[in-house]
Amino acid sequence: MSYGPKIIDHYENPRNVGNFGTQADVKTRKDVGVGLVGAPECGDVMQLQIKVDQATGKIEDAKFKCFGCGSAIASSSLATEWLKGKSLDEGLAIKNTQIVEELSLPPVKIHCSVLAEDAIRAAIADYKAKNGLPADADTAQSR
Amino acid sequence: MALKFPIYLDHAATTPCDPRVVEAMLPYFTEKFGNPGSRNHSFGWEAEAGVDAAREQVAAVLGATDKEIIFTSGATESNNLAIRGGALMYEKHPAGSGKSRGHIITSIIEHKAVLDPCKRLQKEGFEVTFLEPPSDGVITADMVKNALRDDTILVSLMWANNEIGTINEIPAIGAMLKASGREVIFHTDATQWAGKMPTSVDKDNVDLLSMSSHKIYGPKGVGALYVRRRRPRVRLASLVDGGGQERGFRSGTLNVTGIVGMGKACEIAMQEMDRDTARLSKMRKRLEESVTAQLDSTQVNGHREKRLPHIANISFGFVEGESLMMACKEIACSSGSACTSASLEPSYVLKGLGVGDELAHSSLRLSLGRWTTDEQVDYAIEKIVAAVKKLRALSPLYDMHKEGIDLSKVEWAGH
Numbered sequence: 001m002s003y004g005p006k007i008i009d010h011y012e013n014p015r016n017v018g019n020f021g022t023q024a025d026v027k028t029r030k031d032v033g034v035g036l037v038g039a040p041e042c043g044d045v046m047q048l049q050i051k052v053d054q055a056t057g058k059i060e061d062a063k064f065k066c067f068g069c070g071s072a073i074a075s076s077s078l079a080t081e082w083l084k085g086k087s088l089d090e091g092l093a094i095k096n097t098q099i100v101e102e103l104s105l106p107p108v109k110i111h112c113s114v115l116a117e118d119a120i121r122a123a124i125a126d127y128k129a130k131n132g133l134p135a136d137a138d139t140a141q142s143r
Numbered sequence: 144m145a146l147k148f149p150i151y152l153d154h155a156a157t158t159p160c161d162p163r164v165v166e167a168m169l170p171y172f173t174e175k176f177g178n179p180g181s182r183n184h185s186f187g188w189e190a191e192a193g194v195d196a197a198r199e200q201v202a203a204v205l206g207a208t209d210k211e212i213i214f215t216s217g218a219t220e221s222n223n224l225a226i227r228g229g230a231l232m233y234e235k236h237p238a239g240s241g242k243s244r245g246h247i248i249t250s251i252i253e254h255k256a257v258l259d260p261c262k263r264l265q266k267e268g269f270e271v272t273f274l275e276p277p278s279d280g281v282i283t284a285d286m287v288k289n290a291l292r293d294d295t296i297l298v299s300l301m302w303a304n305n306e307i308g309t310i311n312e313i314p315a316i317g318a319m320l321k322a323s324g325r326e327v328i329f330h331t332d333a334t335q336w337a338g339k340m341p342t343s344v345d346k347d348n349v350d351l352l353s354m355s356s357h358k359i360y361g362p363k364g365v366g367a368l369y370v371r372r373r374r375p376r377v378r379l380a381s382l383v384d385g386g387g388q389e390r391g392f393r394s395g396t397l398n399v400t401g402i403v404g405m406g407k408a409c410e411i412a413m414q415e416m417d418r419d420t421a422r423l424s425k426m427r428k429r430l431e432e433s434v435t436a437q438l439d440s441t442q443v444n445g446h447r448e449k450r451l452p453h454i455a456n457i458s459f460g461f462v463e464g465e466s467l468m469m470a471c472k473e474i475a476c477s478s479g480s481a482c483t484s485a486s487l488e489p490s491y492v493l494k495g496l497g498v499g500d501e502l503a504h505s506s507l508r509l510s511l512g513r514w515t516t517d518e519q520v521d522y523a524i525e526k527i528v529a530a531v532k533k534l535r536a537l538s539p540l541y542d543m544h545k546e547g548i549d550l551s552k553v554e555w556a557g558h
């Protein structure tokens with residue numbers, strides 16, 4: 001697979017790698033939303049965590065980990081950059097097509113960006129569920 | 144010496160031509176360009192002399208006689224001629240009779256150039272048993288013995304596997320078949336073996352053997368099929384008809400330059416076999432040991448001892464194949480994964496051995512060659528270890544593993 005410079009850059013210098021605690025920790029943290037999508041059998045697992053400022057409702061920090069191809073790593077890295085500073089609704093407005101465009105993903109790699117969009121939605125849905133906020137009609141986790 | 148990148152560690156895919164091979168070939172392009180079938184002038188005689196010499200060189204590496212060597216376009220064609228040509232010649236009942244045309248034994252970890260001809264024969268009325276090796280990847284004489292039937296006509300098993308480098312018990316299987324007194328033809332795809340390891344078709348009781356020139360520092364597009372002439376005299380139905388070259392087994396004007404190159408490659412192989420084997424097996428062991436010592440959740444695939452000197456196949460837990468290849472881009476090697484990762488062709492060989500039954504493994508096949516240096520191997524070790532560490536730092540699965548979570552028990556939202 002020959003990739004463009006933006007994918008390579010995110011792959012070689014991934015932004016915001018990490019998490020806000022172990023799986024057990026983040027499960028109980030109300031200010032953290034966790035999205036874990038994909039499956040090892042499929043060769044891709046993406047984990048996206050958002051930390052929300054409870055006062056302003058804005059995403060103050062985002063972190064990812066990804067088991068997957070170069071495009072999946074780049075897509076999730078980019079997603080964390082875009083999420084920081086956004087409100088939940090603004091986060092939900094991020095579309096996979098924007099990721100495709102920004103990174104110039106080749107057609108066979110479009111599903112990697114879909115996975116990133118799924119991860120964003122799953123993380124926000126998790127945060128909402130933990131805080132008793134109404135689930136967005138559009139946050140179906142699986143498609 | 145400064146390292147040049149990328150470093151070629153994919154000699155099981157193909158090898159560079161030995162300069163001595165190229166030199167031997169050159170005159171046959173321009174001066175000795177004749178058709179060996181031209182019997183009435185010196186151009187033809189010269190070309191024929193070149194082919195004859197090569198036939199002896201190839202026979203020597205196999206412990207065969209020159210009359211038993213059929214030149215082909217490579218191991219793929221040799222395998223097809225052996226399996227299809229053999230099955231059609233020795234069938235028990237004709238097509239359309241409603242009875243099984245004959246039984247063939249092979250294995251699930253063969254190269255596609257064996258599997259696909261067998262599957263085609265299966266569709267055409269032959270019955271095929273695909274043996275499944277245990278996790279060490281070795282097919283034994285007992286496994287073959289247990290699969291034999293009264294209507295078995297052909298056994299086709301590779302001598303050494305191209306992905307994991309394991310060695311099947313070919314001499315023991317040959318001896319068992321011979322002792323059984325049955326009329327079963329024994330074919331081996333020796334593409335990864337012949338020219339690298341000592342071979343004696345007589346002592347090893349092999350009837351048909353496929354080999355390829357480009358795996359042993361010869362040119363591409365040329366190979367050979369050994370066809371036993373005595374005890375028993377093996378017959379084959381030809382697949383390519385025409386001018387009747389190669390005793391009618393394989394028509395078509397001979398690829399003289401290629402054949403001369405293959406002959407020279409075999410001659411050099413015989414001279415350098417012991418040295419190459421000693422050097423490469425030491426290097427491979429160092430590679431395997433140092434990588435596995437520096438990384439947890441990593442395993443070397445295939446039998447520990449019954450293996451070729453130059454092929455290492457290593458699986459790494461919790462890293463994905465394509466990103467691993469990206470992280471090792473200075474190393475030219477092959478990758479495989481046992482899972483159906485969208486970005487990688489899954490390896491049916493590794494899957495067949497049960498590698499990756501634990502989730503999320505990917506594998507690298509590193510194969511060393513005549514000009515591989517210690518510096519190159521050192522670099523590869525360092526690079527692979529760094530790549531796996533980097534990707535594990537990114538891998539949510541590695542975190543889960545460290546936290547003691549069983550990945551097979553997680554409910555995944557697959558996409």
Ligand SMILES: Cc1ncc(COP(=O)(O)O)c(C=O)c1O
Nearest residue numbers: 217218219254256305332334355
């Ligand atoms: C075991 C085995 N059989 C057959 C082949 C096909 O050989 P060739 O490229 O000469 O057709 C290969 C090479 O990829 C091989 O490794």
Ligand code: FES
Nearest residue numbers: 044069072112486
């Ligand atoms: S995430 Fe499946 S190939 Fe990229």
